[in-house]
Amino acid sequence: MIYELYYWPDIPGRGEFVRLALEAAQAPYRDVAREAPDADRFDAVLDVLEDEATPELPFAPPVLRAGDRLIAQTPLILRYLGEHHGLAPADERRRLWADQCQLTIADWLVENHDTHHPLGPSLYYGEQKAEAARRAGLYRAERLPRFLKYFEAVVARNPAASGWAVGEGLSHVDLSLLQMMTGLRYAFPRAMQRLEPDCPHLRSLHDRVAALPALRDYLASDRRPPFTEEGIFRHYPELDG
Amino acid sequence: MIYELYYWPDIPGRGEFVRLALEAAQAPYRDVAREAPDADRFDAVLDVLEDEATPELPFAPPVLRAGDRLIAQTPLILRYLGEHHGLAPADERRRLWADQCQLTIADWLVENHDTHHPLGPSLYYGEQKAEAARRAGLYRAERLPRFLKYFEAVVARNPAASGWAVGEGLSHVDLSLLQMMTGLRYAFPRAMQRLEPDCPHLRSLHDRVAALPALRDYLASDRRPPFTEEGIFRHYPELDG
CATH class of the missing domain: 1.20.1050.10 (Glutathione S-transferase Yfyf (Class Pi); Chain A, domain 2)
Known part of the structure; x- marks a missing residue:
C-alpha cells in the first residue's frame, strides 16, 4: 500500500510531523500537494476535505489516505502509523x-x-x-x-x-x-x-x-519543506525578545 | 475499581467531559477535588500533577486514576473509558x-x-x-x-x-x-x-x-458544576455580538 499525505504544500506545519513518521518508517507515500502541478497544489488538499465518499469527514489537514480510509488529526495519524510501523511501544x-x-x-x-x-x-x-x-x-x-x-x-x-x-x-x-x-x-x-x-x-x-540513517538524508533533502514566515514556526525577531 | 477524577473543583471545564462519560457509564468514581475539604481542594489536583510515583507524568488536569495508572488528556481519557464501558464503537x-x-x-x-x-x-x-x-x-x-x-x-x-x-x-x-x-x-x-x-x-x-436515564438525574444534580465566568464557557454579553 502506498500512503497518500494531504497537506498544504509550502509549509512544514502539522504535515511535517506526519512526514517524519513516514520517512522514519521508510513507508512508501505520495506527498500529494507537493507532487501536484503548481496549479493543482491547493485543490488537491481542498478536494480531500470535501470527499463525499468517506464517512470519516476530515475537518482540516493533514489527512492520510491509508487504503480506503482517510485519517485526520495529527496525533491520531501518528498513532496509526506508529502501530503499523514499529514507531509506537508494543505494550x-x-x-x-x-x-x-x-x-x-x-x-x-x-x-x-x-x-x-x-x-x-x-x-x-x-x-x-x-x-x-x-x-x-x-x-x-x-x-x-x-x-x-x-x-x-x-x-x-x-x-x-x-x-x-x-x-x-x-x-x-x-x-x-x-x-x-x-x-x-x-x-x-x-x-x-x-x-x-x-x-x-x-x-x-x-x-x-x-x-x-532513515532520516538523515530526508532532513537534508528538498522533500523537507523549509521553515518560513507562512507556517506555525515563524521567525519574527520582534517576538523573540 | 473506583476511578479517581482530578480536576479543578469549581468549573465544568475539561473535567466535565470526563464526568459525563463516568456518569453515562455508571462507573464508580471519586471526584477528588470536589469531595475534599475546602482547604485541600486545589492541592488535591496540584499533588497529582507532581506524583513522582507515576512514569506517566500529567501536564495538566483532568487526570484520571485507573488502578495504578494515571491518564491525562481529555480525548485519551475518553477513549480509555469508552473502550472499557461500552461508550466507543466495537469496530x-x-x-x-x-x-x-x-x-x-x-x-x-x-x-x-x-x-x-x-x-x-x-x-x-x-x-x-x-x-x-x-x-x-x-x-x-x-x-x-x-x-x-x-x-x-x-x-x-x-x-x-x-x-x-x-x-x-x-x-x-x-x-x-x-x-x-x-x-x-x-x-x-x-x-x-x-x-x-x-x-x-x-x-x-x-x-x-x-x-x-443515566444522565438525567446527574445533569440536574449539584454534582454537575454550573457554568460560570471562571471556566471555558463564559457568558460575557460583549463577546456575544
Whole structure:
C-alpha cells in the first residue's frame, strides 16, 4: 500500500510531523500537494476535505489516505502509523502514554502558533502585531519554559532510561520532539539559547533523531519543506525578545 | 475499581467531559477535588500533577486514576473509558473515527476558550478585553459556524443513520457534543439562536443525550458544576455580538 499525505504544500506545519513518521518508517507515500502541478497544489488538499465518499469527514489537514480510509488529526495519524510501523511501544499502557505525550505536543504547537496569531487564523500577522507581541512575551516567559521542562522530565524519567521519550525504542514522540526543537530554534533562537542549557535530555534526543540513517538524508533533502514566515514556526525577531 | 477524577473543583471545564462519560457509564468514581475539604481542594489536583510515583507524568488536569495508572488528556481519557464501558464503537475503524471527532472537539474547545483569553492563560480576562472582543467577533462570524456545520454533517452523514455521531450507538462523542452545545448556549446565546436552526441533527442529539436515564438525574444534580465566568464557557454579553 502506498500512503497518500494531504497537506498544504509550502509549509512544514502539522504535515511535517506526519512526514517524519513516514520517512522514519521508510513507508512508501505520495506527498500529494507537493507532487501536484503548481496549479493543482491547493485543490488537491481542498478536494480531500470535501470527499463525499468517506464517512470519516476530515475537518482540516493533514489527512492520510491509508487504503480506503482517510485519517485526520495529527496525533491520531501518528498513532496509526506508529502501530503499523514499529514507531509506537508494543505494550498497550506505554502506547497510551505515547499518545498522551503526542496530545500535549499538539497543545504546545497551538500555543506556539498563537504567539503570532493570538486573534485567530482569520487575520494576517500584520493585522495583529501588537497582540502578538504581548502573547509572545508571555509565551517566552512562562509557557515555553514550562513545556520544555515538562518534556525534559518525560525523557529524564523514562523508566527504561533509553534516552528516548517513551519505552526502550524510538517512537513517534521522539520524531515530533525533533520537530518541536528544530522549529523552536528557528522561531525563537534567543529564547532557546537561554533555555536549552536546562534541557540536556531534549538536546541529545534531538541529535540522536537527526542522525538516524532513515532520516538523515530526508532532513537534508528538498522533500523537507523549509521553515518560513507562512507556517506555525515563524521567525519574527520582534517576538523573540 | 473506583476511578479517581482530578480536576479543578469549581468549573465544568475539561473535567466535565470526563464526568459525563463516568456518569453515562455508571462507573464508580471519586471526584477528588470536589469531595475534599475546602482547604485541600486545589492541592488535591496540584499533588497529582507532581506524583513522582507515576512514569506517566500529567501536564495538566483532568487526570484520571485507573488502578495504578494515571491518564491525562481529555480525548485519551475518553477513549480509555469508552473502550472499557461500552461508550466507543466495537469496530476498530469506527473507534478511531470517534477519536478523530474527539480531537476536533478538543480543538474547538481551545478556540472557544481563546475568545476570552486570546493572549493566553497567564492574564485575566479584564487584562485582554479589547483583544477578546476582536477574537470573539471572528469566532462568531467564521469559526463557530464552521465547527457547527462540520459536526452537523458528521451526525447527518453517519452511515448508520442512528442519530448518534458515530456508528449505531451512544459514544463519548455524543456526550461531548452535549457539553459543547450546552456550553455554547450559555456563552453565546445570541449567536447560537442565529445558528442553531441550521443544526437540526445536533439539536436532537443534544436532547436525546440529555434525556438518557443515566444522565438525567446527574445533569440536574449539584454534582454537575454550573457554568460560570471562571471556566471555558463564559457568558460575557460583549463577546456575544
